[in-house]
Amino acid sequence: MLQACANVAPRGVYVCGNTSTSSGLTVTVTREGNEFAMEAGALMLADQGTCCIDEFDKMSSQHAQMDLLLSRHVLSLHKANKIKRNLNETTFDGSEIEENSFRERLRNTDENIDHLPHTLFRKYIAYAQKYVKPYLSDEAKEIIKEFYLSLRKQFKTGDCTPITTRQLNSLIRLTQARAKVELREEATRDDAKDVIELMRFSLVDVFTDSSGVLDKTRSQIGTGMSTKNQVMRLLTLIQRKSDAEAKSVFKTSELKELSEQLGMEKTKFYQALQTLNIQGFILNKGQNQYQLVTAI
Incomplete structure (x- = not known):
C-alpha cells in the first residue's frame, strides 16, 4: 500500500524503517579531501511530496529527530562544524505490521474499483497540493x-x-x-x-475490548491493573517533580530515580516510559531526555 502511494505521488519516496538510519532519513555528510558535502536523505528528497516509511515501529531511535521536522517543518544540522537549518514540507505516511490486519476484510475491494491511470492520478495530487x-x-x-x-x-x-x-x-x-x-x-x-x-x-x-465493550483505558497503560497503577504513580511523581522544580524536561536518570521510589523493575521502567511516550503524556526529546507534555 505504501509503495503504491509512493508510486502515484508527484514526488514520492519509499523507505523501510528497519534498514534506515537517522542520517539516511535526513542528511548525510560525506568528506572528500578537505571538503564536506551533504547528501539528502529520504525526507529531504520528498520535500513538497510524500515520504512513505514502512515498519515505522522498528525505528524508535529516529522518532525524536523526525518530531521537529514533522511538527515544525524544520531540519537542523550540526555536522562537520556546520550549522544549517532547512525548511521542509513533506507529507508523511507510516505503517506498522499488525497480526490482525484489516486487509483481509478488504480483500476484494480492488476488484470493485476502476483505477485511474497513475500518470493522471499523480497530476491530480500535484494540482491539489499546489493550488x-x-x-x-x-x-x-x-x-x-x-x-x-x-x-x-x-x-x-x-x-x-x-x-x-x-x-x-x-x-x-x-x-x-x-x-x-x-x-x-x-x-x-x-x-x-x-x-x-x-x-x-x-x-x-x-x-473496544474482546467482549465488545468500550473501555477508554484499554491500550492506554499496560494490560493489568498493577501495571496501570505503577505507570500512573510514576506519572504522578513526574508531575510533582515538574511542579516543584518548575521545569518540564528531565533526564532518563532522573525519571529512573523516581521509578526506584516505587520499587519498579528496570524492564518495567523502560516499558512505562515507552507507554507514556506513545500515549502523549511525555515526549522523547532525544539524548536521554523526556518532556512532560500532558498532566493527569
Missing part, C-alpha cells in the same frame, strides 16, 4: 468544536487517553484534506461529519 488551500466554513467549525468538546468530557478521567489540541488539529487538517481531495476551496459540514465518523470508528476500534 487547493481549503478553509473551514462556519458550520464545519461548529461541528468540529462540538465533537472535540464532547471527546474532552468523555476522556477526562485519569485512566483515559488524554484528548489534547493535537486531536483538534488532526480534525481540522483531515477536514481540510477531505475538501482538498475534491478540489474545493471550502471545507463544508459534510466534510467535517465524514472526518468525525472516521475518528469515532478509530476510537471504537482501539478502545
Whole structure:
C-alpha cells in the first residue's frame, strides 16, 4: 500500500524503517579531501511530496529527530562544524505490521474499483497540493468544536487517553484534506461529519475490548491493573517533580530515580516510559531526555 502511494505521488519516496538510519532519513555528510558535502536523505528528497516509511515501529531511535521536522517543518544540522537549518514540507505516511490486519476484510475491494491511470492520478495530487488551500466554513467549525468538546468530557478521567489540541488539529487538517481531495476551496459540514465518523470508528476500534465493550483505558497503560497503577504513580511523581522544580524536561536518570521510589523493575521502567511516550503524556526529546507534555 505504501509503495503504491509512493508510486502515484508527484514526488514520492519509499523507505523501510528497519534498514534506515537517522542520517539516511535526513542528511548525510560525506568528506572528500578537505571538503564536506551533504547528501539528502529520504525526507529531504520528498520535500513538497510524500515520504512513505514502512515498519515505522522498528525505528524508535529516529522518532525524536523526525518530531521537529514533522511538527515544525524544520531540519537542523550540526555536522562537520556546520550549522544549517532547512525548511521542509513533506507529507508523511507510516505503517506498522499488525497480526490482525484489516486487509483481509478488504480483500476484494480492488476488484470493485476502476483505477485511474497513475500518470493522471499523480497530476491530480500535484494540482491539489499546489493550488487547493481549503478553509473551514462556519458550520464545519461548529461541528468540529462540538465533537472535540464532547471527546474532552468523555476522556477526562485519569485512566483515559488524554484528548489534547493535537486531536483538534488532526480534525481540522483531515477536514481540510477531505475538501482538498475534491478540489474545493471550502471545507463544508459534510466534510467535517465524514472526518468525525472516521475518528469515532478509530476510537471504537482501539478502545473496544474482546467482549465488545468500550473501555477508554484499554491500550492506554499496560494490560493489568498493577501495571496501570505503577505507570500512573510514576506519572504522578513526574508531575510533582515538574511542579516543584518548575521545569518540564528531565533526564532518563532522573525519571529512573523516581521509578526506584516505587520499587519498579528496570524492564518495567523502560516499558512505562515507552507507554507514556506513545500515549502523549511525555515526549522523547532525544539524548536521554523526556518532556512532560500532558498532566493527569
